[in-house]
Structures are given as C-alpha cells and as structure tokens.
Amino acid sequence: MSNLSLRNIVKRYGKTEVVRNASFQIAEGEFVSLLGPSGCGKTTILRMVAGLLEPTEGQIMIGEREVTRLPPNKRNIGLVFQSYALFPHMTVFENVAFGLRRKGESGKPLEERVNAALEMVRLGGYGARFPRQLSGGQQQRVSMARAIAPRPSILLFDEPLSNLDAKLRDEMQIELKRLQQELRITTLFVTHDQAEALSLSDRVGVMHGGVIQQLDRPEEIYHRPANAFVASFIGKPNRLQGRIEAGTVALGAGLALRPERLDLPEGSAAEVFLRQEAIRVLRAPEPGALAGTVALRAFSGPQVQLVVRLAHGAEIVVEVPSAEDTASLAPGEAVYLAIRPRDIIVLPQGAAS
Amino acid sequence: MIGQRSAWLLIAPLLLVLLLSFVVPLVLLLPTSFQEYQPGQGMVAGSFTWENYLRIATDGYYREVVLRTLGLGLGVTVLCLLTGYPVAYLIVRGHPRWRLPLTLLVIFPLMLNLVVRSFGWIVLLTNRGVVNNLLLDLGLIERPLKLMFNMTGLLIGLTHIYLPFMVLMLVAALQNVPRDVEAAAATLGSSRTHVFWSVTLPLTAPGIIGGSILVFVLTISALVTPRMLGGPTYQVMATLIYDEYMQLLDWPSGSALSFALAASTLVIIWISSRMTRRWAGMA
Amino acid sequence: MSDMKPTLPISIVALLVVAFLQVPVLVVVLTSFSETSYLTIPPQGWTLKWFAEVLSDPVYLRAIWNSVILAVSSTLLSLVLGVAAAYALFRKAIPGSEAITALLMAPLIVPSVVIGVAMLQYVTLVGLRGSFLVLIVAHVVITVPYILRSALASLSGLDVSVEEAARVLGADGFTAFRLVTLPLIKPGLVAGALFAFVTSMENVPVTIFLASARQTTLPILIFSSVEMGVNPGVAAISTLLIIATVIVLLLAERWAGFHKFV
Numbered sequence: 080m081s082n083l084s085l086r087n088i089v090k091r092y093g094k095t096e097v098v099r100n101a102s103f104q105i106a107e108g109e110f111v112s113l114l115g116p117s118g119c120g121k122t123t124i125l126r127m128v129a130g131l132l133e134p135t136e137g138q139i140m141i142g143e144r145e146v147t148r149l150p151p152n153k154r155n156i157g158l159v160f161q162s163y164a165l166f167p168h169m170t171v172f173e174n175v176a177f178g179l180r181r182k183g184e185s186g187k188p189l190e191e192r193v194n195a196a197l198e199m200v201r202l203g204g205y206g207a208r209f210p211r212q213l214s215g216g217q218q219q220r221v222s223m224a225r226a227i228a229p230r231p232s233i234l235l236f237d238e239p240l241s242n243l244d245a246k247l248r249d250e251m252q253i254e255l256k257r258l259q260q261e262l263r264i265t266t267l268f269v270t271h272d273q274a275e276a277l278s279l280s281d282r283v284g285v286m287h288g289g290v291i292q293q294l295d296r297p298e299e300i301y302h303r304p305a306n307a308f309v310a311s312f313i314g315k316p317n318r319l320q321g322r323i324e325a326g327t328v329a330l331g332a333g334l335a336l337r338p339e340r341l342d343l344p345e346g347s348a349a350e351v352f353l354r355q356e357a358i359r360v361l362r363a364p365e366p367g368a369l370a371g372t373v374a375l376r377a378f379s380g381p382q383v384q385l386v387v388r389l390a391h392g393a394e395i396v397v398e399v400p401s402a403e404d405t406a407s408l409a410p411g412e413a414v415y416l417a418i419r420p421r422d423i424i425v426l427p428q429g430a431a432s
Numbered sequence: 433m434i435g436q437r438s439a440w441l442l443i444a445p446l447l448l449v450l451l452l453s454f455v456v457p458l459v460l461l462l463p464t465s466f467q468e469y470q471p472g473q474g475m476v477a478g479s480f481t482w483e484n485y486l487r488i489a490t491d492g493y494y495r496e497v498v499l500r501t502l503g504l505g506l507g508v509t510v511l512c513l514l515t516g517y518p519v520a521y522l523i524v525r526g527h528p529r530w531r532l533p534l535t536l537l538v539i540f541p542l543m544l545n546l547v548v549r550s551f552g553w554i555v556l557l558t559n560r561g562v563v564n565n566l567l568l569d570l571g572l573i574e575r576p577l578k579l580m581f582n583m584t585g586l587l588i589g590l591t592h593i594y595l596p597f598m599v600l601m602l603v604a605a606l607q608n609v610p611r612d613v614e615a616a617a618a619t620l621g622s623s624r625t626h627v628f629w630s631v632t633l634p635l636t637a638p639g640i641i642g643g644s645i646l647v648f649v650l651t652i653s654a655l656v657t658p659r660m661l662g663g664p665t666y667q668v669m670a671t672l673i674y675d676e677y678m679q680l681l682d683w684p685s686g687s688a689l690s691f692a693l694a695a696s697t698l699v700i701i702w703i704s705s706r707m708t709r710r711w712a713g714m715a
Numbered sequence: 716m717s718d719m720k721p722t723l724p725i726s727i728v729a730l731l732v733v734a735f736l737q738v739p740v741l742v743v744v745l746t747s748f749s750e751t752s753y754l755t756i757p758p759q760g761w762t763l764k765w766f767a768e769v770l771s772d773p774v775y776l777r778a779i780w781n782s783v784i785l786a787v788s789s790t791l792l793s794l795v796l797g798v799a800a801a802y803a804l805f806r807k808a809i810p811g812s813e814a815i816t817a818l819l820m821a822p823l824i825v826p827s828v829v830i831g832v833a834m835l836q837y838v839t840l841v842g843l844r845g846s847f848l849v850l851i852v853a854h855v856v857i858t859v860p861y862i863l864r865s866a867l868a869s870l871s872g873l874d875v876s877v878e879e880a881a882r883v884l885g886a887d888g889f890t891a892f893r894l895v896t897l898p899l900i901k902p903g904l905v906a907g908a909l910f911a912f913v914t915s916m917e918n919v920p921v922t923i924f925l926a927s928a929r930q931t932t933l934p935i936l937i938f939s940s941v942e943m944g945v946n947p948g949v950a951a952i953s954t955l956l957i958i959a960t961v962i963v964l965l966l967a968e969r970w971a972g973f974h975k976f977v
Contacts, residue, residue, distance in 0.1 A: 131879050151882040158883040164876035168898045177894075181885030229884065438888075442803035446796040446819065446859065454822060454830065454856045457837035464836060515732045522721050522729035534733060535974045536964070541736045542977070543909075544960050545917040547934040548953040552739025555746055555945055560753055562742055595736060600977055614719050627719065653826030655920045660941055670828045670920070677832050677924065687836075690829040701824055
C-alpha cells in the first residue's frame, strides 16, 4: 500500500488535449473518485495510472517510485474493468490466481490466497465455475477478487457498476464500500454516477473538458461547488439569473433570495443554483419564501415533481415526497417556495460552465 | 498495447516474404509482356512492342477465348445464384435442426480437393460416363451426348465448384435481414411473395452482389476445372496462359494475357466495392 | 401470419441442389470400388484392387508425401507469420495498416495462374528453379490470406480489456498473448489453418509451374493423369482424399465449431 500522486499530467492526441495539467495526490488508504460526463478525461487518467496509456507530459508516482513510463505489469496495480474483462477460458479460481501466479506464487499458499479473496467477495465455493456460468453481479465480484488477490499497492475501478442493473448496482455499492473499509487500499474510482461517487469516496474530483474542476470531500462538492459546472452537474439544480442588490440576489418582479454567504460585489450579475430536493413547498406564505403557481404536476411513486412558475416568469422544478400534504397541489394553485440560506448557491454569471 | 517498433518487428517477416515472392515477381513480369517473341528463338532482348496486348483484342482466336471466358463467368454466376438462393433460404429460414447438417453438406464439397471434384465430373460426363450410360440404358438417347470439352461441361463443373461460396454469402446476407421489417410488410397487407420480392430480396442485395462478384472472378481465373473438363482444345484465358508458358513457351503473350486477366479481376472487384460502399451509404 | 418459412417446392429444390453438390463425390467413391474400369449404375462387382494398386505405386506414394510435407510446412509457416502480422495490424500501431492488410490479402484476388507464371519467371531469373523451399514460400503466399483473415476476425471479436487485465495483473506482453489472447482466438486459427492446409493440398495453378518432376504433388499427378482418360486408380486415391476430408471436417467441427468460420 502506498500513496499515488500525479504531477502536471497532460495527455494529447494530435492537437486535442484530453487531459490538461492534472495534479493530485491520493493518500495511503484513501478512496478518491473521478466524476464527470463521458469524454471528460477521467478514464484517460485512470488508464495512464494503470500504464495502459502513456502521458504526453508529467509524472506519475506510486509511493516513492516513479512509474510514468513503466509497463502495466511492473506497477503492482489492481484494476476492475467496466466489462469485467474476466478470462472466459479460465475458471473463477484460475482468474483469481492469474496475478498471484505471475508473482511466482504456487501450491498451497496460492490456493489459500485465492480462496481468501473469493471469500472476501462472498464467492467462496465458486472457484470451479467458468465466468459465463455466473450472473453479471457475480462476474464483477470475481473481477474484484482477481484485482485484490495479488495485494496491489493501488486499486483502480473503471466504472465498475455501470453494466449492472439499478438494483444490483445498489447492492454492489454497499459491497464495495465494505471491501474498501476492510482492505484500506489506496483507491482511484472512475464513474459518471454522482450518487456512487459521493457515497463511496473520501474525496471526489469533478472533471470536465480534461480539467479537474474541484477535488474535495463529498459534502463540500455538494454544498459548496467551486464553479457553475460543478453546481449544475451535482444534484438536480434549478438555475436562475439574478443581480446582487443589498446583500440579496434580486431575481426580478420583487423576488429576492438571501444566501448565507455572498462574496460577489454589489450590482454584479449572478447565477443561483437551487437543488430540487432543497426546496420546501408551502401552501401559505412565509418570510423570504418565493411566490409562484403550480404549472405542471408529475407523480413518480415516492416523489411528486412540481413545475412552479415564479412571479417573474422563470420556472423551477421541485420535488415533494408523495406522503406530504403539498403533493396533492394541482396546476393553477398558488404555492410558496422556502429555501434555507445555506442551500442557496450563488456564483458569478458567465463563469466557466 | 504494443509500440510501433515491436509492431513493425511482428509484421516485417510476412511483409518481406510477400514483397520478395509476390510483388517483385509480378512487377518483373510486366516488362516481359512488352517483349517480342520469335517462334523457335524465344524472347527478343531489348525489344518493345504493344503487339501482345493488341493481339488479345484483335486476333480472332484470342477474342473468342476471352469472350468465352467472360460468358462462362456470367453463366456460372447466374446458375450459382439461381440454385444457391433456395439452399441459403432453406438453411436460414428452415427448421433449425436442419441448419448444421445442411451447412456441413455445403461446406464439405468446398473443403474437398478441387482436382477430385473435377475428376468426379469427368467420370459423370465423359462419353462412356455415368450420365450417358444411364440415359442409354434407359433408352432416352441413342448416341452418347457430348457433355465434355464444350460449354455444357464447363458450366456444370464450375457451377458445382463455386456454388458453396455463393450459398455461404447468401446465408450471411439472409441472416442479416431483420425479421421485423418482413413482419412490418406483412402487417401492411403484403402477400408472402410480395414480401419476398419487395423486402427480403432487396435487403439481401449486398450478399447477391458480393457472391456474384466472387463467383465471377473465381470462374474467369479458374485453371484446373476448365482444363480437366475442357481438355487442351476448348480453351479459356487461364488454360491459354498455361499452354503459352508450358507448351508454346511464348512467355510474352502469356504474360500479356496474365495481366489482362489480373486487370479484369481487379477492375471488377474495385467497381463492386465502390458500388457496395455507395449502397451502404444509402442504407 | 406468414413467418416466411420456405415453402415445400423451395425446400425440395434446395435439397436437390444440396444433393447435386454431393453427386461427384458419390460417383468417385463408387468408381474406386468397382470392378470395371468405368462406372455403371448399378456398379458391377466390388473390389479393393485399385487401392492396392495405388498404394503400392511409388509415384503415388511420393506425390502423397510431397503434398503432405508441403501443406504442413507452408501452413505452419503461414500460421506463425500470419498471426504475428495480424496481431500488429489489429493493434493499429502502424500507420497505413489498411494498405498493408490489402497487400497481404492480394494473393486471394490475383488469379493463381498469374501468380504461378510470375513466380516461374522470377525463380528462373534468380536461379532457384526446382528448390523445394521456393515451393513452400509460394504456398505461404497463397495460404497466408486465409490465416490472416481468420486471425483478424477472431481478434476483432475479442474484448481488448481482457488482455489489458492480464497485463495489469503482471503478465508481460508475450505472456499475456500466450495465456489469454492465443487461447481465445484458437478456434478461429484452427479454421484458418484448415483452410490454408486444404488450399495448399489442392493447389495446381502455382505448383505446376514450380515443381520439378521429383516434387510432383498429388493434385498435379491427378490433374496430369486424367488427360489419359478415366482411371480407377485416380478414383481410389480420390476416395482416400474424400475420407480424409470428411474426418478432418468433422474433427474441426467438433473442436472449433468450424462452420461458424467459413
């Protein structure tokens, strides 16, 4: 086990820069996710760490060792693929034993370590089967066992849960978290699923356009997004335009929001991000609440989504638990939207998005 | 996951073999086709003439052979298409249990030695062969039919030889026809026959074209079957090349004819690949 | 609703065509066991004398031996050269890999008889006429496209990350290829090698220009001998080839699901 650090990593294909000057460090035993839409460069970074791609510039260090130009087999890394990438012609046992055999392990110790790894992913007794005889979830667990069996110093996950259906994904997420807590291996996890990234990680790096926009604890990412991209990518935000006036954000038609913190100069244009789940829907007015009318109502089981048209014409989407009284609001009815000052995210307008 | 250097190392041996024993020989053949040939003396060193190529177009005998070769190619292609489509259709759309045995029965002749297959047709078609004997015994004919050393023999023999290729191409094409489209046509009120002609057949056009080009090109290049069933007198381009090299020793004529044959196959393949590309663009 | 199953007339026509494909084979087999030197239906008398005759004839034995040696060595050589090249081409590590692929597949397109005469003039020029090695190399040229085609097809059906997984788990490039990639493309390679072997075994148009009298192969022998008319000895040797083909085809089907690769 060791820490992982990237220094000024750049990856270019011809003239296109896929990764621009990425630098970060993952401490020993830490779990860091790279989160972003497809094509943001997160997988490229992971593949460079694995040695499957060579960076155009920069350095990659595992512990004190520079591995930038080392072939993948000399890096002592575990990698779990999106497609599982199990060896279809080998049994589960041989799949898990593959890495150990490359290290010269054999006989009884090998058998013990393979079985221990399989136990850890709760697949003890499945050793004699072939991958095709297993379900998708089981295959992914074999792939994890295979990655951890040789005790890698770094563990990499490339969208490991995205090939699974929603229900299985939730189960596997818990499994993964448990595994990581037991092993405390330095982990880099790549995903486009924010729930996955936020719930699993010690820190999350949000990526866009080859640049790491913000690398921070999940709570910080969620409550204090560094820029408009992060604010709009995380959660289900509503985006409103406004202007800073007397310590509030004026939206127009007399509507104003008073955020907890406001670092923008008086009179400047601002963008406000309001998460759907952070908005309380009221039937009666309350100080500071925004007045509007229900324009649309959509029922989706546990939640009801309301589209509320504000007095100045902008529309906001809010979520109400079905059990709430306000869930029965019908189009045309008047509503009031209350937002806690700490949930009002204000960013300068026109910043990188 | 391999660097450019090791990739070149992996590919170099084969590339070298092909350059030295395929490309260079073909290139060296080109000057020969422009040399004069004096019967009894051989090639005239340092000479240059277009005569060898002009002769193919102007000389009556050459022209007959070329036209016969192309006609043979066309005939075999049409016969393969007509007989091959039902087989492919049965393989793809028939009972699944028949699929493997039928496929193997189509592949089997393909894997069987070409010379053996041609020999089989000699046994069948020769003057005192199986077919003639049978017809004579049945009293259907009084004198043996001439089934060899003419177009009939070559058409039968070559159709048999290249039919498997056609069937396999058509099987692939038929498998790619989305069944939903046929079902859609049927729900829109098309009869079975109409669904076939208006949906299935057009959708298998790439396979029909691909199979036809393959069979045509193979037929006009064939040496073994035309020689075995056509003998030394009923010539096609390939057998004529063979004779010019082995019997007449007229290498310049032979090489000119070789380039004419190679050029026609390349042109046909080039045109067809352009055609299919345009078709693919339309889909 | 019609599900576009073949109608009865179409099925009958199709079965007749499939039967037509087998006719020459049946006729050859019957001839080889028949007493008379030409075949009648029904055959008159059964005998094995043609087999005995052929298998004690040193000319035939030599031709069989030549053919087998030539086919085995050229197939193996094609396999090694072709798989290496296909791997490099597949990884697209080389600029112009498409043009190179086209060049390597070209022997399929150029008529064999043209390759034959070109090589005849070439080996005469460089003074290698009559060398068995030349014959082997010539057969590599005509068989390697089959290996290349099946190797490329098998490789493209492979999940690239499987080999990457092996690399990350500590295998060097060659080990990953040997332990993971090679076993996974083996069925395709078996099929390709079989095609290469058959192509070499039956080749006349190239071999006939290059082989000396002592190097005569079986197909050349049959090809030349039928100019003298139908000979039951040829039928006997053909029957042996037919039996060998059936066995090999069935084995290939069982090992590799051969029909999927045709």
